[in-house]
Amino acid sequence: MNILLFSSLFPNAEQPFHGIFVENRLRHLLAESGWQAQVVAPVPWFPFKGRAFGAYGRFARVPAREERHGLSICHPRYPVIPKLGMSVAPRLLYLGARAAVRRAVQSGVPVDLIDAHYFYPDGVAAAMLAREFALPLTITGRGTDLNLIPRYPRCRAQIQWAAETASGLITVCNALADDLAALGVARERVTVLRNGVDATVFRPEPDAAAALRAEHGRPGEAVWLSVGHLIERKGHDLAIRALSLAPEGRLWIVGTGPEEAALRALARQLGLADRVRFLGAFPHDRLAAIYSAADVLILGSTREGWPNVLLESMACGTPVVATAVNGSPEVVRADVAGRVVPERTAAAVAEAVAAVLAQAADGAAVRAYAEDFSWTATSRGQMALFERIIADRRRRSGRPAGQGDPSAYRSEA
Template sequence: MKILTFSTLFPNSEKPGHGIFVETRLRHLVASGKVEARVVAPVPWFPSTHPRFGNYAKQARVPREELRHGLRVAHPRYPTIPKIGMNVAPLLLAQAAKPTIARMLDEGYDFDLIDAHYFYPDGVAAAMLAKYFNKPLVITARGSDITLLPNYPLPRRMIRWAARRADAVITVCNALRDEVVALGVDAGRVTSLRNGVDLQLFRPTERAAATDTFTLLTVGHLVPVKAQELIIAALPLLPGVRLVVAGDGQNRQMLEDLARTLNLSDRVDFLGAVPQAQLRSHYGAADALVLASSREGWANVLLESMACGTPVVASRVYGTPEVVAAPEAGVLMAERTPQALADAVNALRAAYPDRAATRRYAEGFSWDDTTAGQLSLFEDILNRRQRQPSGALACRTP
């Protein structure tokens, strides 16, 4: 089976952690030996690579094509238009990707199916491409593409159009499946396939001797939806507890200012962005991971922490209760407030699980079931397509 994975959420040499969950799922699928894959991961166009342009320059430095873990990844450029960009982004993405995909086909990579990730604008663009190239389509919903973007009228209409055009929709948790069905998509066409965890990469490490200090770790981009400020604001209610923050982003200065205002600078360590391969030591050194997000589809950091033997404290949003579903996994906050977060940390400390039991819990979330589910779904789609009467060929121009 040959597939084409399409998404702007995919790592590249300049942003190796960007969309790594999409790459990880694909790598496990290809490792089954039953799938060959190529990737089209568009990046925004920008005219200069000069460092003074920061993130924009990074995007400009992304190579047109690269090889990642044996996967060929193409990065066509698409224009972004201020103010109106959200509405036209699917069309711009599709138009940018067409020549790249046409070239793949002309070179002999006649893929069987488009595997798209994130509904808007990526999934909508993929639906346009699937129609143009006459290929079956599967779209995976991953979080805010379903929990937030349908609140806007035009994206909502386009998401519903793409979902109807798709041969199947995958969601990374049951809570997202319910949201997709609520948009009017036939429940029989929506499959929940949760993310797994790399149990070889994330595993227990040797821990330092126990001390009286209880260490919390939070991992993720420092952006409003992750709400790390709730964790910092809870620290005055948690004497003897320190916080390690792994990640970077637009909220970093605000979070550092908050720690200083609350006289917590000596109890909060900001590590900046940490490569995924180095996270294991931080998970292993912590006593608990904390995730205070206002929205999450399926938070991979929760399972990564558990796989290292470290239990979690997390907000009760969307797919998170499906991840934190046993005492050995950790504790869910009653609500998203500093007091509720402190209460959850204290509850975890009062009944702290055996770290080996936390690791065993995470072992139930390997990628094997997800890979098997994808293979079954893709094969079923292709078998159904073969049984259909031959229709008109794709109207692709040379």
């Protein structure tokens, strides 16, 4: 089978860890199945490559074509209209990627299926492409594409059309499958295939951990860890407020983003300037050391899909405390793994952290729990779904998988 993966969530030379969970799923699928794949990963168009232009300049520096881990990747450009273009984003993405997909389809190796990730705008654009090139389509929902974006009526209507058009629907947790069903999609059409964790990458690193604790910690003091982009949704502020209720302990915050100044100000306001350390961004391949150095990871998010950070931490032997949002309760199902906090309050998080630290979890047992979340089951689930789609298509004698038009679906709101 030859798969065409389509998503703007995919790593590139300028953003090597952007959407790495999509790349990881594909790589494990290919290793398990022996299939082939090519990738169309669009990036926003911007005319200037200078570093003074920040993220936009970085988009401009992404190569048109590159190779990663033996995968051929094309990065077509598409226009983005900041703040105003949300409802037309799928069509702009479709138009920008159309020529690249045509080249892939006509490359001499027949494309069997389009595998799209993130429902909006990527999944909707992929549905347009699948209809044009008469290819079956799967779409994977990963988080805000199903638990936030459908609140906008025009976006919801387009997501509903794409879901109806697709031959297969995937979500990374049951909570997102329920969100998709709430949009009118038959629940039995949705396959839940969670993200896995690569235990060869995320593993205990005691020597590197000891060096980090010597540099950023204090002897005998517990290390709390909060990892993720510094945005409001990730709830780093909740970790800081919880720390203020604990008599001891030190919080390390790993990541960068627009909320950093506000988080620093909060730490000062609560008298925690010497107990909260902002460590900046860590390369993905160095995160195992930071997880290994911590005594507990805190994920205070207001929304999540399938939070990879929880499994990564546990694979390094570090238990977790997470708010009970979306897929988090599906990840943390045993006390050895940590705690899920039913109430998103600083007091509840502080109490859960105290319970985890008092338990003095066995790192080997925590890692063993995480190892049950390998990629193998996910890859085999994909294989079964894709093979069923192709078999159904053959039985229908080549009838295109996608029919209809997004304008036929109108929002009720």
